[in-house]
Amino acid sequence: MGSTFIVHGVTLGAEGIISEFTPLPRELPHRWSWKQLAGHLLLKGLTAVVALPFYCASLIETVQSEIVRDEASSGLLDCVREGLARLLGVGAPHSRRLLPLGSLLLPAALHAILRYAVTASVQRAVLWLHQRGRKQRAEPSNPLDAYFPELAAAWAGSLVADVVVFPLETALHRLGLQGTRTIIDATDGAVVTGNGGSPLVLPVNTQYDGFSDCLHAIRRKEGVAGFYRGFGALVAQYALHGALLAGARTLLRLLLLDAKHS
Numbered sequence: 363m364g365s366t367f368i369v370h371g372v373t374l375g376a377e378g379i380i381s382e383f384t385p386l387p388r389e390l391p392h393r394w395s396w397k398q399l400a401g402h403l404l405l406k407g408l409t410a411v412v413a414l415p416f417y418c419a420s421l422i423e424t425v426q427s428e429i430v431r432d433e434a435s436s437g438l439l440d441c442v443r444e445g446l447a448r449l450l451g452v453g454a455p456h457s458r459r460l461l462p463l464g465s466l467l468l469p470a471a472l473h474a475i476l477r478y479a480v481t482a483s484v485q486r487a488v489l490w491l492h493q494r495g496r497k498q499r500a501e502p503s504n505p506l507d508a509y510f511p512e513l514a515a516a517w518a519g520s521l522v523a524d525v526v527v528f529p530l531e532t533a534l535h536r537l538g539l540q541g542t543r544t545i546i547d548a549t550d551g552a553v554v555t556g557n558g559g560s561p562l563v564l565p566v567n568t569q570y571d572g573f574s575d576c577l578h579a580i581r582r583k584e585g586v587a588g589f590y591r592g593f594g595a596l597v598a599q600y601a602l603h604g605a606l607l608a609g610a611r612t613l614l615r616l617l618l619l620d621a622k623h624s
Contacts, residue, residue, distance in 0.1 A: 365420035365441035369413055376412040381405055403475050410474030411467050416445035418466075418538040425535075427563045430545045459569060460541030469534045469573045476530065477523045485519035510611050517607060521600045528596065529589035533576045540568045 381388035386405040387398055394402075410417075419441045449463065492511045524531075544566045570576040580588040 364438045365416075365423045368439075368441045369416050369420045372416050373409055373413045377405060377409040380408055380412075403479065406478045407471035407475045410470045414466060414470045415449040415463060416441055417470070418448055418463075418542075419444035421535060421538050422542055422544050425539070425544065425546050427545050427547045429547075429563055457541040457543060461537055461570075461572070465572050466534070466537055469530065469537065473527055473530050473534055477527045480523035480526050481516075481519040483519075484522045485515040488515035488518050510607070513607055517600070517603060524596055524600075528593060529577075532589050532591065533573060533580065536566075536568055536580075537570060537573065537576055539566045540570060542566070 377388060380386060384405075386401040386408075388402075388405065390398060390402050422444070423441060489511060492515070496507070545563045546566060548562060548564045568576075570579060584591075
């Protein structure tokens with residue numbers, strides 16, 4: 363969790379600094395032009411590029427098996443140290459299969475821009491449909507309508523965006539982990555070994571030459587389903603998120619009804 367928060371902090375800080383010293387708008391006005399939209403999306407892409415080395419370092423921490431993790435080097439700022447080492451090319455030596463950050467810049471920027479565009483579009487569409495239906499029903503004002511429509515729209519936007527960019531994210535993650543000597547848990551079922559058993563952990567041993575080679579290799583060797591490995595975790599995440607939103611809405615509705623009757 364610590365490295366994830368660090369990446370979010372670096373992303374927000376980089377976005378603020380870039381927007382402060384460049385004409386790229388951090389927020390779009392209500393009536394925006396295509397130039398403002400292009401600058402806004404460019405800002406999102408540049409922010410993802412700046413946060414890329416720390417994102418890769420955090421990715422290793424989030425998928426690394428606890429069995430092989432060294433407790434002595436699991437500090438809160440390890441993500442920053444590893445990110446700077448990845449950026450400057452110093453520190454512990456990695457495999458020759460490690461891809462330079464330059465080959466990951468375009469996929470990272472494309473992923474960030476596409477995810478933001480889909481999220482914002484779906485979110486605005488859901489809010490527009492809600493407001494249109496509310497006008498047609500002419501319901502009295504409800505305090506819940508001031509908060510939960512935006513929360514539900516944000517949930518729907520993030521869900522659709524994560525589903526759309528999941529294949530791109532799969533390739534980006536594989537490229538980010540390649541050559542980093544990352545060992546993960548064997549969660550995809552039994553793997554035949556010398557004694558016929560299944561190992562507890564597996565090393566990440568990919569040989570991709572770049573982003574396009576990764577996409578073609580996944581499609582050729584694993585099929586379309588290979589792009590959606592781990593999709594069940596995403597479904598569980600948003601199912602839990604949606605259940606929490608629905609439960610909170612129901613609870614607040616009951617509290618408001620009790621307040622009216624009392």
